[in-house]
Amino acid sequence: MKKVICKVEYDTENAELLKKRTFGSFGDPAGYEECLFKTPDGKLFLYGNGGPESAYAEETIKRISAAKADEWLAC
Numbered sequence: 001m002k003k004v005i006c007k008v009e010y011d012t013e014n015a016e017l018l019k020k021r022t023f024g025s026f027g028d029p030a031g032y033e034e035c036l037f038k039t040p041d042g043k044l045f046l047y048g049n050g051g052p053e054s055a056y057a058e059e060t061i062k063r064i065s066a067a068k069a070d071e072w073l074a075c
Contacts, residue, residue, distance in 0.1 A: 003061040
């Protein structure tokens with residue numbers, strides 16, 4: 001997935017996957033996955049995708065700070 005945020009392109013195909021977390025099981029309408037990525041120039045972002053009743057009912061990309069990424073990784 002690609003998304004441009006503030007004139008910066010975030011692309012899951014060209015970024016390094018740092019960690020993936022899944023919640024729920026396959027087919028669970030409230031289940032979802034979050035993936036933390038790092039772009040080649042060091043920017044961090046979260047990719048989320050899930051069922052229709054989840055926090056990620058639509059596939060999305062969100063920018064994330066290094067401090068928030070550290071918190072996310074610690075969970």
